[in-house]
Amino acid sequence: MGSTWGNKFKVSIFGESHGHGIGAVIDGLPSGITIDLERVQHELNRRAARGNPLATPRKEGDQIEILSGIFNGKTTGAPLAGLICNENTRSGDYAKTKDLMRPGHADYAANARYDGFQDYRGGGHFSGRLTAPLVFAGAIAKEILRETQPEIGIGSRIVSIANVKDEPIKDWKRYETLSKGFENPAFPLYHANLEDPMKQAIIAAMEDDDSVGGIVEGFITGVKPGIGNPFFESIESRLSALLFSIPAVKGVTFGAGFDMAEHRGSETNDALRIENGQIETLTNNNGGINGGISNGMPIVFQLAFKPTPSIGKEQQTINLAEMKDATLKIEGRHDPCIVVRAFPVVEAVTAICMADFLL
Numbered sequence: 001m002g003s004t005w006g007n008k009f010k011v012s013i014f015g016e017s018h019g020h021g022i023g024a025v026i027d028g029l030p031s032g033i034t035i036d037l038e039r040v041q042h043e044l045n046r047r048a049a050r051g052n053p054l055a056t057p058r059k060e061g062d063q064i065e066i067l068s069g070i071f072n073g074k075t076t077g078a079p080l081a082g083l084i085c086n087e088n089t090r091s092g093d094y095a096k097t098k099d100l101m102r103p104g105h106a107d108y109a110a111n112a113r114y115d116g117f118q119d120y121r122g123g124g125h126f127s128g129r130l131t132a133p134l135v136f137a138g139a140i141a142k143e144i145l146r147e148t149q150p151e152i153g154i155g156s157r158i159v160s161i162a163n164v165k166d167e168p169i170k171d172w173k174r175y176e177t178l179s180k181g182f183e184n185p186a187f188p189l190y191h192a193n194l195e196d197p198m199k200q201a202i203i204a205a206m207e208d209d210d211s212v213g214g215i216v217e218g219f220i221t222g223v224k225p226g227i228g229n230p231f232f233e234s235i236e237s238r239l240s241a242l243l244f245s246i247p248a249v250k251g252v253t254f255g256a257g258f259d260m261a262e263h264r265g266s267e268t269n270d271a272l273r274i275e276n277g278q279i280e281t282l283t284n285n286n287g288g289i290n291g292g293i294s295n296g297m298p299i300v301f302q303l304a305f306k307p308t309p310s311i312g313k314e315q316q317t318i319n320l321a322e323m324k325d326a327t328l329k330i331e332g333r334h335d336p337c338i339v340v341r342a343f344p345v346v347e348a349v350t351a352i353c354m355a356d357f358l359l
């Protein structure tokens, strides 16, 4: 399985949605780094569905148990392993999906890949629940960056949900302020007045036994120029490999992304200038990266999340055991919109990527 990533900060995630537990093992850490487990747990709490009426009714404690790699509050340099026990499993909800393949989910593809031996309950290893170990590993990466690269800030915001869209941020200097926090950290928006219409779009889909998607923007501030590599180990290729590993991500762009294709070079080139003795660019259409290497501007990227595949509406599918067409109405507990759970995951994988570049 491709569940291990990293050159220096090496992460493996393990577990299944309805197994005993899920977790991560991180190898390659320096010794002597202070790990504040309260901050680590806070990151996991941000991702958990607890207290969020717009998220899955499956509420989990997501309490992290450190098995190894931290002693007296500091990394030992040995592999750091963390376990989160699954508490709130109702596998009966998923009995139907053993043979009835959920459209848009990984059921059929995983069956083809693992000859039917995969744990299908609740999506098994393909469940959105496996983003909790990613957030754990990301929280450890954030602790390392906090101590070794304190000028780096990592943040994210919701850009759109269904057809309710926030504006692009043209003035790159705004990201410095945004990396310090948002008016509502549980629903981070550039224009806070969009919270209601976005939530209404989710509620409208829920009432219709349906789901909606959206766009999340991630950003990194304080990255010095000259980090990264050309070609295969570029910041874009390394970071997008992690961003595309988040379940339900179907698009990743950097800077002005696809919009640049419609414009002329004279409109999209980021003009350089010296301001107070520092080199900077006027615009940041390239999202802080040229030739795969940081140029000192904020690194900015966007991810498209598809609507949650599991929906209550009746859908056409197949019964794999009987090799017949069938219909499916999914009764389990699901997120009507993945975006409201996913932005801490985006920050986590971003921190993992930066730790891997900077260690």
Ligand SMILES: Cc1cc2nc3c(=O)[nH]c(=O)nc-3n(C[C@H](O)[C@H](O)[C@H](O)COP(=O)(O)O)c2cc1C
Pocket: 056, 104, 105, 106, 123, 126, 127, 128, 129, 131, 246, 247, 248, 249, 306, 308, 309, 310, 333, 334, 335, 338, 341, 342, 345
């Ligand atoms: C935080 C998070 C929560 C998710 N919750 C659900 C869910 O409740 N129901 C569901 O069908 N898919 C959910 N997903 C998406 C599936 O895991 C994903 O669509 C599936 O594994 C197929 O992968 P793909 O969409 O990348 O092709 C969630 C994803 C994330 C990131």
